[in-house]
Amino acid sequence: MPVVIRRLFTLAFAALAAASGCGPSVQSIYEGSVRFEHCYRLDLEQDVATSHRQACWSSWLERYTYGQSRDRLEYARRRVRAFATGDADRPVLRVGQTQAEDTRQFYLVVPSPTSVHASPPPIATRTHVIAEVPKPSPEESAKASAKAAPADDCGAACKASFSSCNEACDPAAKSAACKSCDPDYKKCMQRCFE
Numbered sequence: 001m002p003v004v005i006r007r008l009f010t011l012a013f014a015a016l017a018a019a020s021g022c023g024p025s026v027q028s029i030y031e032g033s034v035r036f037e038h039c040y041r042l043d044l045e046q047d048v049a050t051s052h053r054q055a056c057w058s059s060w061l062e063r064y065t066y067g068q069s070r071d072r073l074e075y076a077r078r079r080v081r082a083f084a085t086g087d088a089d090r091p092v093l094r095v096g097q098t099q100a101e102d103t104r105q106f107y108l109v110v111p112s113p114t115s116v117h118a119s120p121p122p123i124a125t126r127t128h129v130i131a132e133v134p135k136p137s138p139e140e141s142a143k144a145s146a147k148a149a150p151a152d153d154c155g156a157a158c159k160a161s162f163s164s165c166n167e168a169c170d171p172a173a174k175s176a177a178c179k180s181c182d183p184d185y186k187k188c189m190q191r192c193f194e
Contacts, residue, residue: 024067032064036072043079043091054083154192158185 039056042048057079065073082089165181 029067032060032066032068035060035064036068036076039076039079044093046090050083050088053088054080057083155189158188158192161185161188 039053039060042053042056057076061073061076061080065076162181162185165184166178
């Protein structure tokens with residue numbers, strides 16, 4: 001029996017050691033972050049040659065991406081593509097400028113939390129499916145052909161989308177997703193008349 005117990009302890013210790021070795025280390029994440037910031041600083045300096053900036057981003061993509069976030073990976077890839085196409089312009093920092101809500105990224109459609117202890121905003125938001133517009137009867141189509149309002153078919157699609165958005169909402173909850181129905185409808189109708 002002691003041999004069996006000893007083997008079980010050995011297997012448990014080996015499994016624990018293997019499990020703790022998975023994933024990026026703190027050191028590798030730190031080195032990747034420091035190197036990213038270094039390349040970003042080179043991008044912003046006026047005296048740095050384009051070849052140095054390109055080499056920095058290429059090196060970062062080759063060696064320091066382990067454990068880094070997707071936005072950093074995409075930014076570095078965008079910079080390398082820009083250098084490859086001959087675009088040597090430095091990125092522009094917009095410090096102090098407020099960004100319009102329409103240009104915010106898709107995952108920031110809800111207001112950000114105001115407290116450190118609040119839960120983070122949802123990453124994936126609900127998509128609004130436009131319901132199929134019912135086909136008019138022959139007599140309704142005859143009336144419509146006589147005098148159709150401008151952008152009537154587009155307005156019907158907007159109305160159907162607004163209805164499907166409100167059907168999924170609980171009016172008592174007053175969630176951020178429910179509050180987005182009205183602005184989405186207004187934007188849809190504005191697009192109809194552009």
